[in-house]
Amino acid sequence: MDGKRKVSLPSKDIRNSLHIIKIGGNVIDNSENLYYFLKDFTALDGHKILVHGGGKVATQLSETMGIEPKLVDGRRITDIETLRIVTMVYGGLINKNIVAQLQRLGNNAIGLTGADGNFIRTKKRPVKTIDYGFVGDIDENSIDPQNIRKLLEAGFTPVFCAITHDGDGQLLNTNADTIASALAVSLAKLYETTLIYCFEKKGVLQDINDEDSLIRDIDPEKYEELKEQQIIHSGMLPKLDNAFTAINCGVKAVIIGQANELGQIKQKQAFGTRLSKKK
Amino acid sequence: MDGKRKVSLPSKDIRNSLHIIKIGGNVIDNSENLYYFLKDFTALDGHKILVHGGGKVATQLSETMGIEPKLVDGRRITDIETLRIVTMVYGGLINKNIVAQLQRLGNNAIGLTGADGNFIRTKKRPVKTIDYGFVGDIDENSIDPQNIRKLLEAGFTPVFCAITHDGDGQLLNTNADTIASALAVSLAKLYETTLIYCFEKKGVLQDINDEDSLIRDIDPEKYEELKEQQIIHSGMLPKLDNAFTAINCGVKAVIIGQANELGQIKQKQAFGTRLSKKK
Numbered sequence: 328m329d330g331k332r333k334v335s336l337p338s339k340d341i342r343n344s345l346h347i348i349k350i351g352g353n354v355i356d357n358s359e360n361l362y363y364f365l366k367d368f369t370a371l372d373g374h375k376i377l378v379h380g381g382g383k384v385a386t387q388l389s390e391t392m393g394i395e396p397k398l399v400d401g402r403r404i405t406d407i408e409t410l411r412i413v414t415m416v417y418g419g420l421i422n423k424n425i426v427a428q429l430q431r432l433g434n435n436a437i438g439l440t441g442a443d444g445n446f447i448r449t450k451k452r453p454v455k456t457i458d459y460g461f462v463g464d465i466d467e468n469s470i471d472p473q474n475i476r477k478l479l480e481a482g483f484t485p486v487f488c489a490i491t492h493d494g495d496g497q498l499l500n501t502n503a504d505t506i507a508s509a510l511a512v513s514l515a516k517l518y519e520t521t522l523i524y525c526f527e528k529k530g531v532l533q534d535i536n537d538e539d540s541l542i543r544d545i546d547p548e549k550y551e552e553l554k555e556q557q558i559i560h561s562g563m564l565p566k567l568d569n570a571f572t573a574i575n576c577g578v579k580a581v582i583i584g585q586a587n588e589l590g591q592i593k594q595k596q597a598f599g600t601r602l603s604k605k606k
Numbered sequence: 607m608d609g610k611r612k613v614s615l616p617s618k619d620i621r622n623s624l625h626i627i628k629i630g631g632n633v634i635d636n637s638e639n640l641y642y643f644l645k646d647f648t649a650l651d652g653h654k655i656l657v658h659g660g661g662k663v664a665t666q667l668s669e670t671m672g673i674e675p676k677l678v679d680g681r682r683i684t685d686i687e688t689l690r691i692v693t694m695v696y697g698g699l700i701n702k703n704i705v706a707q708l709q710r711l712g713n714n715a716i717g718l719t720g721a722d723g724n725f726i727r728t729k730k731r732p733v734k735t736i737d738y739g740f741v742g743d744i745d746e747n748s749i750d751p752q753n754i755r756k757l758l759e760a761g762f763t764p765v766f767c768a769i770t771h772d773g774d775g776q777l778l779n780t781n782a783d784t785i786a787s788a789l790a791v792s793l794a795k796l797y798e799t800t801l802i803y804c805f806e807k808k809g810v811l812q813d814i815n816d817e818d819s820l821i822r823d824i825d826p827e828k829y830e831e832l833k834e835q836q837i838i839h840s841g842m843l844p845k846l847d848n849a850f851t852a853i854n855c856g857v858k859a860v861i862i863g864q865a866n867e868l869g870q871i872k873q874k875q876a877f878g879t880r881l882s883k884k885k
Contacts, residue, residue: 419695430724435724442706442709481760483756490702
């Protein structure tokens with residue numbers, strides 16, 4: 328913006344690359360794991376966005392406050408008390424501690440809900456058979472990539488928690504996996520975007536009980552084969568379906584792996600299971 | 607940044623003007639008062655920053671969790687449990703609900719602690735006679751105005767809660783009045799800055815029991831007279847001393863008034879007590 332300042336820019340490839348990484352409770356709940364993950368996250372080249380879910384803290388706080396988790400047909404309901412707790416724990420405690428740790432590592436993080444900057448605007452889930460309460464669903468108009476670009480180009484690293492808003496003053500609880508993939512699909516219009524899901528396993532396994540049975544690469548053809556042979560654990564199928572949807576919408580690759588191995592990307596080594604279009 | 611887009615800019619005066627407004631518990635604790643305040647805040651011309659303290663909610667949450675407020679010689683101590691609570695309540699619950707309300711009003715708010723974007727970096731208060739715990743003190747290096755300018759110029763309205771960080775991973779509780787005046791002094795280098803403290807009275811009163819005894823304008827000379835005549839309530843003196851320090855550091859004016867009268871600024875009517883240099 329200031330034409331007088333001379334800035335030495337990194338090569339075009341790095342400026343245009345974006346990693347969006349989602350972490351869950353298994354990383355957040357252990358401060359040592361979290362610190363090493365954030366270090367590896369910071370070391371990645373190019374633009375970065377972190378998306379985090381909750382952890383044990385929200386459950387603990389609910390218990391301390393005597394609020395029972397509400398379940399209907401096994402599905403968690405976000406009543407007004409639960410929304411207050413997740414706003415405090417995800418948007419306050421977890422998000423701001425992650426930001427402070429990233430700042431310590433020299434990463435200019437900025438912690439956000441979807442309400443901030445109107446970055447992620449969702450619709451309260453309509454009541455059909457179940458009233459899920461204050462839960463927001465993402466649609467194709469939820470995210471304006473140009474809006475988030477302003478932060479990235481100003482040198483900030485957005486850190487999103489799993490809370491959005493409806494634009495009419497209501498905060499809404501929103502699935503962190505869905506936030507991550509929606510961000511990836513939206514920002515793939517502007518950046519060469521890789522979406523990384525960190526979870527408890529090393530990646531997609533041939534045998535769920537054998538961490539050495541990691542499948543390194545899956546393209547759509549191989550995915551069909553694996554499904555036909557019923558090799559992939561059924562719990563992984565929705566995640567993989569979503570991943571290939573994101574890839575069909577322009578995301579370069581989706582990687583599913585373990586948070587403590589993220590540093591392998593920087594070292595140009597294989598990390599987790601990489602899902603992408605046929606080479 | 608995109609030379610092709612044509613933007614019609616407001617007049618230079620408005621682009622260069624900045625209002626920094628601090629609100630406390632008396633506005634936050636009443637959702638109707640808060641909504642009307644946020645509406646008047648949104649209507650102000652030029653750039654805007656909101657700074658908020660806590661409210662009753664933090665005290666209520668502490669009580670629910672069985673955490674007793676710690677006081678030493680009548681001064682509140684921020685132990686680790688209290689820090690967790692203020693991070694949840696100020697940084698999460700209050701901050702994100704204010705942001706959602708501002709978004710509803712069309713104000714592109716972005717909710718922040720001082721850790722976010724490294725906007726406000728403080729030093730943990732050294733232990734002398736009292737250990738205040740996790741409290742951060744602001745110094746002249748705490749705020750880089752160019753860093754906050756990036757958000758303002760990108761069209762965002764920063765909303766700061768009373769939490770900062772030490773740059774080494776530690777969040778710190780910090781006085782909201784001090785945050786507001788430090789932001790004003792820092793940003794006065796770039797913008798024509800007015801600092802507004804909203805509190806429970808209409809402004810500085812000749813007689814603390816008479817809201818009609820409002821003093822409209824005070825310049826340094828008049829301030830000395832008022833002090834000599836012992837007209838100003840002693841509780842106001844530190845606030846006024848700080849205000850004149852800010853003015854001597856380049857802040858255009860400091861206004862002390864009641865949140866529900868903020869709309870008078872927009873209507874070019876007098877609002878509260880205006881402290882400024884001699885005209």
